[in-house]
Amino acid sequence: MSTHPSVTILPGSYRANRPQKPDDVVDMIKQNDIGIVDLRFTDLPGLWQHFSVTLPEITHGLFSDGIGFDGSSIRGFQEIHESDMLLKPDPATAFIDPEREAATLAIICDVVDPVQHGAYSRDPRYVARKAEAYLKASGVADTCYFGPELEFFIFDSIRFEQNQHCGYYFVESAEGEWTSGRNEGAFGGGNLGYKSRYKEGYFPVPPHDTLQDIRSEIVFALMNAGIQVEIHHHEVATAGQNEIDMRFASLLRMADNVMIYKYMCKNVARRHGKVATFMPKPLFGDNASGMHCHQSLWNGDKNLFFDPNGYALTSELCRWYIGGLLKHAPALMAFCAPTTNSYKRLVPGYEAPVNLAMSQRNRSAAARIPMYSDSPNARRVEFRCPDPSANPYLAFAAMLMAGLDGIENHTPPGDPLDKNIYDLPPEEARKVQQVPGSLDESLQALERDHGFLLKGDVFTRDLIETWIDYKRTHEIDPVRLRPHPWEFQLYFDI
Structure with missing residues (x-):
C-alpha cells in the first residue's frame, strides 16, 4: 500500500470530521507536516484540474480573496480576452492525498469571476450549490441525498490511435475471456485460467477476481479522504469491471466525493501498472459501466419519499419526483449520459435502462425503487440512466431540478411496469418510451426542454448553450467525420 511520510493507508482510518474553517486547514497542515497544498477544480466536461502552492501562500487571504489562474x-x-479567473478553496473539502509522494493536502475550490465579483456561472460546482439552494427555497425539502453507484474497468493496458491512415483500439486484460488461449504464467507457458466469461463477472471470488486487493486499497484511500465506503465488488463484465459504493451524502458533497473517487481509482490502478477507465462502453458484446443514482428528499430526519400505504412504500411526492425524471429524461441524458460512447451502453440486453418507466426491483426500468428493506429511511428512487462519464455536479443538479419540476406540476410517472420490459410483446413495448439513441438526439431534446433547469437561475442559458456547442463541436463532429473501423468490414469491397 502507498504511504508518504505523514500518512499511511490503513483499514479503519476513515475520518468523518472534516475541517470547516481556514483555521482548521492551517491546523491540519501543521499536524500532518504538509509541504504542498493542491488546489483542484472541475472543468465543464467534468475532469479535475489543479495546481499546487507552497505553505507561505496558505493564508486567510487565499480563502477570502482567492488565487488567480488562466480560465x-x-x-x-x-x-x-477574458481569461483572468480566481479559485477560492472550500476548507470543508480538504483531505490529505495518500497518492502523492510529497505530503500533500488537496482542497476543492470554487471558481470566481473577478470582473463580475461573484461565483462563475460556468463553474459546475456553483451549479450544484445553486441547486441545493433552490431546493431549500422551494420549501419542498431541505436536503437531497444522492448515492451513485459508479462502475469502472481496470485494464492491464490500453492502446488507441486515430489519424489520417489508421484507427484502432486495443484492450489488454489478464481477466478477459478472450485471453483464455494465450500463453502466460510465471514460467513463460501455459495459461492461468480463471477468466470471467462474458456477462458472468458478478461477485466471483479470487482467483477469478484478480482485483480484490486493488479495490481494497482504493477503499482505504477514499476513507483516508473522509469518504465512507459501504461495499466493493467485481462487476458483471469480463476484463476487470468493478464497483465501489460510497455511503449517500448531500448533493454537493456527493459530487465532490465522485471526483475524489475517480481520482483515487485512476491513481491506485496506475501505481499497480494498470489503468482505470470510466468510459461507459469500452468493450463490445459485454456489459457497460453505469452510474445508477439513488435519490431521496428529506426534511430534517424525515424521508419524504416514504409512505407505508403507497406503491412500493413510496409517497405521492416521491412518485411526482419520478414523474419529473421520466418526463425530462431525454433532456437529462445530455448531462447524465453526455458522451457519444454513452449510447453504446444504452441498448437492450445488457441490463441497460433504456425504458422510461417506473418499477419496483426491475432493473430494465429507468426508475427503479429498491426493495431490499421496508425501513422508511431506505425509501428512494434509483435513476439508472446516468453513466460515470457525467460531470456529477451538473448531472446531480439536473436530476434534482427535473424531480422538483415533477413535484411542482404533480407529474404522474405512469403505471408501474413490474415485469421484464425486454420481454414485452411488440404491441406493448411500442407504448413504452425509450431514452434517446444518440448524444445528438439528447442535445436536441435539451434544446427543446430546458425551462425546468433555468428555475432559480440554477442553470443559465449561457451554460446550456456552451454545453451543447462544446459537445457538438468537440465530440459529435469529430466522431461523425472519421471513418469507423467497422465501416471497412462493411463497405471496403462494395
Missing part, C-alpha cells in the same frame, strides 16, 4: 486554458470556460 481561457480550461475547457468550456473563458475566451482569451
Whole structure:
C-alpha cells in the first residue's frame, strides 16, 4: 500500500470530521507536516484540474480573496480576452492525498469571476450549490441525498490511435475471456485460467477476481479522504469491471466525493501498472459501466419519499419526483449520459435502462425503487440512466431540478411496469418510451426542454448553450467525420 511520510493507508482510518474553517486547514497542515497544498477544480466536461502552492501562500487571504489562474486554458470556460479567473478553496473539502509522494493536502475550490465579483456561472460546482439552494427555497425539502453507484474497468493496458491512415483500439486484460488461449504464467507457458466469461463477472471470488486487493486499497484511500465506503465488488463484465459504493451524502458533497473517487481509482490502478477507465462502453458484446443514482428528499430526519400505504412504500411526492425524471429524461441524458460512447451502453440486453418507466426491483426500468428493506429511511428512487462519464455536479443538479419540476406540476410517472420490459410483446413495448439513441438526439431534446433547469437561475442559458456547442463541436463532429473501423468490414469491397 502507498504511504508518504505523514500518512499511511490503513483499514479503519476513515475520518468523518472534516475541517470547516481556514483555521482548521492551517491546523491540519501543521499536524500532518504538509509541504504542498493542491488546489483542484472541475472543468465543464467534468475532469479535475489543479495546481499546487507552497505553505507561505496558505493564508486567510487565499480563502477570502482567492488565487488567480488562466480560465481561457480550461475547457468550456473563458475566451482569451477574458481569461483572468480566481479559485477560492472550500476548507470543508480538504483531505490529505495518500497518492502523492510529497505530503500533500488537496482542497476543492470554487471558481470566481473577478470582473463580475461573484461565483462563475460556468463553474459546475456553483451549479450544484445553486441547486441545493433552490431546493431549500422551494420549501419542498431541505436536503437531497444522492448515492451513485459508479462502475469502472481496470485494464492491464490500453492502446488507441486515430489519424489520417489508421484507427484502432486495443484492450489488454489478464481477466478477459478472450485471453483464455494465450500463453502466460510465471514460467513463460501455459495459461492461468480463471477468466470471467462474458456477462458472468458478478461477485466471483479470487482467483477469478484478480482485483480484490486493488479495490481494497482504493477503499482505504477514499476513507483516508473522509469518504465512507459501504461495499466493493467485481462487476458483471469480463476484463476487470468493478464497483465501489460510497455511503449517500448531500448533493454537493456527493459530487465532490465522485471526483475524489475517480481520482483515487485512476491513481491506485496506475501505481499497480494498470489503468482505470470510466468510459461507459469500452468493450463490445459485454456489459457497460453505469452510474445508477439513488435519490431521496428529506426534511430534517424525515424521508419524504416514504409512505407505508403507497406503491412500493413510496409517497405521492416521491412518485411526482419520478414523474419529473421520466418526463425530462431525454433532456437529462445530455448531462447524465453526455458522451457519444454513452449510447453504446444504452441498448437492450445488457441490463441497460433504456425504458422510461417506473418499477419496483426491475432493473430494465429507468426508475427503479429498491426493495431490499421496508425501513422508511431506505425509501428512494434509483435513476439508472446516468453513466460515470457525467460531470456529477451538473448531472446531480439536473436530476434534482427535473424531480422538483415533477413535484411542482404533480407529474404522474405512469403505471408501474413490474415485469421484464425486454420481454414485452411488440404491441406493448411500442407504448413504452425509450431514452434517446444518440448524444445528438439528447442535445436536441435539451434544446427543446430546458425551462425546468433555468428555475432559480440554477442553470443559465449561457451554460446550456456552451454545453451543447462544446459537445457538438468537440465530440459529435469529430466522431461523425472519421471513418469507423467497422465501416471497412462493411463497405471496403462494395
